[in-house]
Amino acid sequence: MDSNQLPTSQSIARQVQIYLEGASGKKPLVPTNLTDLEREAKKRMSPKGYGYMAGGAGEESTITRNREAFENWKIVPRMLQDVSTRDITTDLFGKTLKAPFLLAPIGVLDLAYKNGDLLTAKAAANTGIPMIFSNQASYSMEQMAGLMGNNPKWFQLYWSKSNRLVESLIKRAENSGCEAIVLTLDTTLLGWRLRDLDLAYLPFLEGNGIGQYTSDPVFKELMKLDLPEDPNAPKRRVTLQSIATLIKLAQNYPGSFFKNLTSGEPIKAVQTFINIYSRPNLTFEDLPFLRKLTKLPILLKGVLHPEDAIKACEYGIDGIIVSNHGGRQVNGAVSTFEVLPEIVNAVGHKVPVLMDSGIRTGSDIFKALALGAKAVLLGRTYCYGLAIAGQKGVEEVIQNTIADFELTMGLAGCKAVNEITSGHLKKVN
Numbered sequence: 001m002d003s004n005q006l007p008t009s010q011s012i013a014r015q016v017q018i019y020l021e022g023a024s025g026k027k028p029l030v031p032t033n034l035t036d037l038e039r040e041a042k043k044r045m046s047p048k049g050y051g052y053m054a055g056g057a058g059e060e061s062t063i064t065r066n067r068e069a070f071e072n073w074k075i076v077p078r079m080l081q082d083v084s085t086r087d088i089t090t091d092l093f094g095k096t097l098k099a100p101f102l103l104a105p106i107g108v109l110d111l112a113y114k115n116g117d118l119l120t121a122k123a124a125a126n127t128g129i130p131m132i133f134s135n136q137a138s139y140s141m142e143q144m145a146g147l148m149g150n151n152p153k154w155f156q157l158y159w160s161k162s163n164r165l166v167e168s169l170i171k172r173a174e175n176s177g178c179e180a181i182v183l184t185l186d187t188t189l190l191g192w193r194l195r196d197l198d199l200a201y202l203p204f205l206e207g208n209g210i211g212q213y214t215s216d217p218v219f220k221e222l223m224k225l226d227l228p229e230d231p232n233a234p235k236r237r238v239t240l241q242s243i244a245t246l247i248k249l250a251q252n253y254p255g256s257f258f259k260n261l262t263s264g265e266p267i268k269a270v271q272t273f274i275n276i277y278s279r280p281n282l283t284f285e286d287l288p289f290l291r292k293l294t295k296l297p298i299l300l301k302g303v304l305h306p307e308d309a310i311k312a313c314e315y316g317i318d319g320i321i322v323s324n325h326g327g328r329q330v331n332g333a334v335s336t337f338e339v340l341p342e343i344v345n346a347v348g349h350k351v352p353v354l355m356d357s358g359i360r361t362g363s364d365i366f367k368a369l370a371l372g373a374k375a376v377l378l379g380r381t382y383c384y385g386l387a388i389a390g391q392k393g394v395e396e397v398i399q400n401t402i403a404d405f406e407l408t409m410g411l412a413g414c415k416a417v418n419e420i421t422s423g424h425l426k427k428v429n
């Protein structure tokens, strides 16, 4: 093929778009520089919303470590490999993904932008990238799936105290066209998050991020039960702030604002959610229950130890997501990049191993793939794009990530993701 007949790649198309638009005075909507991306997002978010999104557990040493760990390995590019065409598709569970990343499940996207879950679903569909619906979205999975056509979608489950609710959510995910279930393991208790504690802020109490519950028939039944009040809960006082919270709750809850304000239903929903949302006594022995519920691939998210990964495979789990929840749960936990090779070594020959927590750039994705990850999840970066420019902001973050990865892969001497190997990396400390 003559070089002038080469197909235009996604990366070059993105570069050309940015530079040509620049020539007519238009800058990209979202910065490509990740520090600037977060800074711009912060300007547009409320202090509570930004604190919730950016923050992590304790002094956030795991957030720092998630980024630092990538610096312990450097890419060693290979030359003269004919990288004129580059294929960044990857196969997962019998489907071909457009790029080796998915949008991580992120709850309460409304904190970044009004209707954030719906806008992200549209952005995922427009760019062809899979979205993993969060169990803590503010909208139902049916509403999000309805905007996405055939674009791949997965559902992330938090295992609540009610197995009937778990069953109902899984059935709804199947009916909504979700192609896999992600069971998140690392949030059976809420981490000690200093930013949220100091602002005394938890979005769920304002009715944010409980859309999967309030749209669920089993949850609605649970709301009717008179659950015993927590005897340790402090007595509620009527203050200006509590009235403001009630108003927000009535606004966020589905249905008419005035009915919500007077019916007491939103308060009941929040109380029911608080009572049931997590199940700290979950063990491996519970997994067969989930396994029997669905034929969809099940992935466990939050695995950090190879023995847990091995045990998961013994229980018929189809995939592992190495994750520390973006450093939001255990301050001082290992970074995901440093444990990835051990987990790939333990189970990578049996099931796909994915990873997240700290993925920011194309070279991060390249390094993760080189150490054996099948794909990665993009987390806070797309939320920051959302905060800056809504749906278009998410689309630009996705396009930039695709372009950055594709160029890194080509410049490192690889034509396709399956050519990326540990031989392209050098450990430097």
Ligand SMILES: Cc1cc2nc3c(=O)[nH]c(=O)nc-3n(C[C@H](O)[C@H](O)[C@H](O)COP(=O)(O)O)c2cc1C
Residues within 6 Å of the ligand: 052, 053, 054, 066, 104, 105, 106, 107, 108, 134, 135, 136, 137, 156, 184, 301, 323, 324, 325, 326, 327, 328, 356, 357, 358, 359, 377, 378, 379, 380, 381
């Ligand atoms: C604001 C916020 C909300 C999140 N909500 C969820 C969630 O509902 N379910 C889940 O499994 N993980 C959740 N996560 C974790 C992400 O799925 C992912 O593991 C994490 O964002 C990766 O770290 P990174 O953002 O630093 O790349 C959340 C993360 C953030 C930042």
